[in-house]
Amino acid sequence: MSNKELQALKERYVAAGAASPNEQFADHATNAELWDADGKRMIDFAGGIGVLNIGHRHPKVVEAVKAQLDKLMHTCQTVMPYEGYVKLAEKLSGVVPVRGHAKVMLANSGAEALENAIKVARAATGRSNIICFDGGYHGRTFYTMAMNGKAAPYQTDFGPMPGTVFRAPYPVPYHGVSEDEALRGLKMTMKADSPGKDTAAIVIEPVLGEGGFYAAPTSFLKEIRKICDEHGILMIVDEVRVALAGPARCLPLSTAALNPT
Ligand SMILES: Cc1ncc(COP(=O)(O)O)c(C=O)c1O
Incomplete structure (x- = not known):
């Protein structure tokens, strides 16, 4: 979907409390670069407000997430620790x-x-x-x-x-x-x-x-x-x-x- 189509959906379905003034939608990202839904490439200076310390999709992080998904997704650790x-x-x-x-x-x-x-x-x-x-x-x-x-x-x-x-x-x-x-x-x-x-x-x-x-x-x-x-x-x-x-x-x-x- 394009930025414009996604914006129309956002205006219709996303509550005002979670509003964003940004009308571009992230499609994918690598390291410090991000591409929007229209294919526009940009440098991501925001980094999820300063929390992506090692950028987007570091191979080691992706590997660890995939390995975890192959094992187990959720138990609630207070019910079943892991x-x-x-x-x-x-x-x-x-x-x-x-x-x-x-x-x-x-x-x-x-x-x-x-x-x-x-x-x-x-x-x-x-x-x-x-x-x-x-x-x-x-x-x-x-x-x-x-x-x-x-x-x-x-x-x-x-x-x-x-x-x-x-x-x-x-x-x-x-x-x-x-x-x-x-x-x-x-x-x-x-x-x-x-x-x-x-x-x-x-x-x-x-x-x-x-x-x-x-x-x-x-x-x-x-x-x-x-x-x-x-x-x-x-x-x-x-x-x-x-x-x-x-x-x-x-x-x-x-x-x-x-x-x-
Ligand atoms: C210093 C500080 N404390 C707490 C929070 C709240 O974090 P969260 O949005 O994950 O609840 C933030 C969020 O930016 C923050 O900068």
């Missing part, structure tokens, strides 16, 4: 920069990872408050929407948001917020809104994505680590884009790492 889940958990545990022995839970999306990290933090601390940062983006489910530090467009028309989410400034000197000011802001949030004893977690993107692709200085992340340790708060690092800028160890997945060092 080797791939356990082996990936072992691999991630070996690279994630958290203290001691890390355990892994795989989720369907970044938002789901964050929601679960918050559940773990609340259950582990017995506290409810969450502190996150201006410009941060964590997803489109209700709690992650509330955590997004960019009200429009993410919260528009969907309120009221869940409570107990508090915000602090993210250090972006280019926009006039130095590291010292951001730290002062965080301490002010903890004084005015969410004292340590009530805070379950501080959630931060080491590299802001939606907020403008700014990396937090390593010293700032270390200060947060210190504050969390002082108050028994869990630190949640939402790192989709660390692989690009690398202030911490590199994870090529959308993850929510709980209590990194």
